[in-house]
Amino acid sequence: MHSRDAPVSVDSDSEQAFSLLADETRLAILRVLADSPNEPLTFSELRERVGVPDSGRFNYHLGKLTGRFVKKSDAGYEIRLAGWNIVGAILGGAYTRGDDIGPVPVDPPCPACDGQVEATYVDEHVTVRCADCDKTILDAGIPPGVLEGYDDASFPEVAERFVLSLFSQARDGFCASCRGRMEPRLVTNTDELAPSDVCEEAQAIYSCTRCREELIAGIGMAFLDHPAVVSFYYDHGVDLSQPNLWGTAWRDKPTLTVVSDDPLRATVDFVVDEDTLTLVIDETLAVHDVERSPAS
Incomplete structure (x- = not known):
């Protein structure tokens, strides 16, 4: 992300x-x-x-x-x-504690290698990275004032909740920076992403038409508040209204499969235990169909 x-x-x-x-x-x-x-x-x-x-x-x-x-x-x-x-x-932009925080240990372990995940805040950027395999899970700009009044131990959760709020506004079509219109798009070819982008599997991009700000994330973030996804995880004991960016909800991250090119259609599979939730989406991340079935 x-x-x-x-x-x-x-x-x-x-x-x-x-x-x-x-x-x-x-x-x-x-x-x-x-x-x-x-x-x-x-x-x-x-x-x-x-x-x-x-x-x-x-x-x-x-x-x-x-x-x-x-x-x-x-x-x-x-x-x-x-x-x-x-x-x-x-x-x-006001901040009286000092610029740098961390590294602060984060639970649960890295989804790639089960190593220790750590969060740092340097130069107005929060980074959540595995200390063992160096996988970057989150890299986002956060105004210093967001963290004012919180201790170091609370910093990762506060940062996560703030990033969740950014994506919530983007999904609703508003840029958090300039209040301009955010346009979502599906990326099926990661060659479209800059080499510096930390989400090598990123498949959802929200771009502001006014200030050119972009939010980039894995496909799951695009549907974090979709009713079918919320109820699917809730039925399995996961409340998506709580911080879950690097938690239980995405340890088995959703998978995207392109099923047609003209018009572009893709399926997004969320799998928990022995259940699968499938969304059929288009290039604008709009959901056209929902299906829930036992996993094959």
Whole structure:
């Protein structure tokens, strides 16, 4: 499983928006308004909380934010959704513990060799890798603020839950980075993947049409919340609402088989104990048929 960021082109409207935030006073205004989401603040209240004695200077900076990031009404000033996103990005990048964590031992053992799996967090990236065979199970970018308030022992589970949330949004069609539209596609030829991609068996890719962010994973992640898959695993004592990326749910990872090329159709087999769940999917990862039967 891997998340990848591609180069992003920034249009003039985006550049203008960011230029409005190039001042500490303006960022402080957004922070204060975010601390009072249900309480519009008057000009005087807002200026006092921000701590700017010069009324004219404060009015200038507040005026630059009003409209795009701040809403003005008869009741006072309130933060707009765009302002919320800016404050969220600031808090997401905040981290006071230090950058590096781990290696932290992770259970269960490596699905490839039964060796010890370890998780590390370095340079805003979490990596889950087998210490014995060096198989990489997870490589994903995580904002530092996600891990704030957790101890080292909790780090792997927190990282996993965050990555699950990214894929949940992607499956629903939304980019977690820019809120753009995510387009899913089935990859049947791994030559399409870059040499650096850690998921050598990756068969599901979600690409943002706006910022070009990509999430890459094995085929099982594409159907983690499909009703048939959820009930299938639940019947076998596995709750997929709990962290399972490198846990019991994927130790016998689903297998993909191409059954036709035009139109492209493939089957995905989930096998647990003596049962098999088969999904018939197309190139957009849409499910066309479901069949459950004893394993052959």
